[in-house]
Amino acid sequence: MAQDGIGVAMKRKEDLRFLTGKGTYVDDINRPGQAWAAFVRSPHAHARIQAVRTEAARKAPGVVAILTGADLAADKVGILPAGWLIHSKDGSPMVEPGHPALVADKVRHVGDQVAVVIAETRDQAREAAGLVEVEYEELAAAVTVTQAVAPGAPLVHEQAKANTCYDWHLGDQAATDAAFARAAKVVTLDLVNNRLVPNAMEPRSAIGEFDRATGDLTLWTTSQNPHLIRLLLAAFTLGVPEHKLRVVAPDVGGGFGSKIFHYAEDFTVLWAARKLGRPVKWTNTRTEAFQSDAHGRDHVTHVELALDKDGKFLGLRERTLANMGAYLSQFAPSVPTYLHATLLAGCYTTPAIYSEVRAVFTNTVPVDAYRGAGRPEASYLLERIVDVAARELGIDRVEIRRRNFIQPSQFPYQTPVALQYDSGDYGATLDEALKRSDWAGFEKRRAEAKARGKLRGIGLSTYVEACGIAPSAVVGALGGRVGLWESAHVRVHPTGTVTLFTGTHSHGQSHETTFAQLIAEKLGIPFDNVEVVHGDTAKSAFAMGTYGSRSLAVGGSAIVQAVDKIVAKGRKIAAHLLEAGEGDVEFRDGKFTVKGTDRAKTFGEVALTAYIPHNYPAGLEPGLEEGAVYDPKNFTFPAGCHVCEVEVDPDTGTVQVVGFTAVDDVGIVINPMVVEGQVHGGVAQGIGQALLEEALYDDKSGQLLSGSFLGYNLPRAADLPSFRVGTHATACTHNPLGVKGVGEVGAIGSPPAIINAVCDAIGVRHLDMPATPERVWRALRAAKKA
């Protein structure tokens, strides 16, 4: 193992600039002559626009222009598309209302964009936006999914009957019904997967620029996937040719899914810049972010598990109402379907599974992928009902899981819900987590806590998830409108240093470090000799970007392919220099050596020869630069076990997480420090979901009640414990690195472990997230009465 290669906890290349205030986030950029944009947003959840009066605002100091939905319609631009087509059970395509960047007819959620004001300064734009008078005719709103599907509910989009976007299913219904018919025991559960606001710490921001002389357009934006944004702008929203459009996503302050999507504001600043012939900048306020960043989760689910008398799972049935919000955000249709129901086998051999998901429009902010996207919803319902089943059958919680695990010898394992798992060892991660959390010694700690007047509980989850999205052909067959391969270009410079151009984007994931380690290892060159470039469509080749824990599994695999090509060409050059047959030259530790001799050329010598080809193989092109794309063969399947220990104060209902252990199988690890950090962050978001966070709407007015950091409880340092984190690797069998992905495991595995612990502590069957003090206290009181 190289000192700075795969498996080493290298310190990060990114850190120096971030620690000294030298990062460059979009809001840090200012363009000469730039104007500022501010949006006029709907204060109503559902209302018809009668008139938009801009006279007063136009007279305000500094105002340059005001654009409305009517201007958008006149230009025939700005309809944000959905990126995934789902078909209903009956074969009909989902209802797909376009999402106009500025609406002209009716507003459909609080925060919907009605107009944009462009002014000389940010404050002038914001002030003038307050002067735009919009006359609304208020309409009754459908706020929750339950309201939206009730007979006679107000329609968010006229064409979506009963507010239904699609009514989809997966699995073998007849086989599942048969399994239930012969079950010794059926357990049912109704649960809610609470709606969350991603809240990356950096608010979204964008600058559009138009060069009149060349016709070139540039967009700086807070994006996880600048190429995807360029494609959508070119092909759908702005209709400009891609070669005249550059999208730059510089340092980005966290994404967690929320910065995947093509948002109205991105389009609008670019459109306005082209109209006005000057740069237009916009930065979200946090308050607006709550009303305009895509939210996550929001499922209402009924789930049933059929078991035999020994606790073997025979069948699983799920019925879910999934909230899409007011419009379809790009990935939204895929989240509760192919990213969710396909994971319902979990770690278990359940032979029959049937899932029905109805996606519903409501008068709320659009809902889309948020860390885990569909898979946390699957692990939560599964790991909850398994606990309930254990309780009702009187089987130990660990034992019931073990009895149903897919065994290591069963891989590749075909689940009844489309996926084929390639590898895993669920027993091993379970054992390790039980050991590290001292599961066996828990009752002593419970008794000790009881003596202090505290209710202590412990819970676990054993989960599997699907990452590394995804084989393009599979995605296409399931309705995806893109390919999900990834690109890498490795440019070796004449002196043997390397620049990597990757299509993935790092916004906290540490790619600049881990990808450099990967190349250092493969080429045998120092880590410091590798630079990673990402986030600029003018620099890296088209690719799909970062989400679904795909950057290493898919993007890293593309890097390996490109490096392999470099080595192959280098071998030709070295063989020529060494006057040996190509087949006799091997590449190891940064040297091309004639097998069985000490005759060798270093990587640097070969690189130099490629650029100064005075003595060079006939017919070989000079230069040393190779590109590759990697289209994955399958998803990857990280899995693991999370154990949570909580203490509940019976007087106040306050839940404190006093211990958290995560043992995850994320495949081969490039940088253990980075992997642990990713797990910490994911678990923190899982604890946030389970105990603290909820995007709560007033179900009459459709106002977002938890619409700022005052009402929405983002986890703070004192809310969280230190974590015990470990890994146990089984290698992915179908990518060249054996890696699986780590970005989302923390958020997928943790929420059920936490709620299982809370239920254990207070002795109730189920409690919905977030387990706030009030909810816990009420549950305790109800239990006492009963």
Added chain:
Amino acid sequence: MPAISLKLNGRSVTAEVEARTLLVELLRERLGLTGTHVGCDTSQCGACTVHVDGRSVKSCTMLALEADGHEVTTIEGLAAADGTLSPVQAAFREHHGLQCGFCTPGMVMSATELVRRNPGASEHQIREWLEGNLCRCTGYHNIVKAVQAAAQAGRG
């Protein structure tokens, strides 16, 4: 417009500011010190934390006028002139106390004051002290470790 003078990262600075200009706006927009970040509009996130006379202050809640005659240090002023990181900065790097880096300047400024005032602070005290600084990436685990390491070394 009133003029103010302050000592900023060790240098004397004079500027004309509007009465309503916030300190963070002066720093970011007028003086180009974009290391200080804005993460919210309700004084909740701490991304904008700077030192005023050595104490952490949320620069989004302070008027630029109020900084008149005071000493202000931002994240850009923390490392030594030769680029050597301060002990807290170095500890954040050593312990992977940052991911996307957006909360980092505020975290580091806040932690720097803690380490100076309470060297040897316990994990509990560190977590309580960081109450006003939100991080969405790290789960705080490594931030706490970094601050602990810097505190145990007894150096800010």
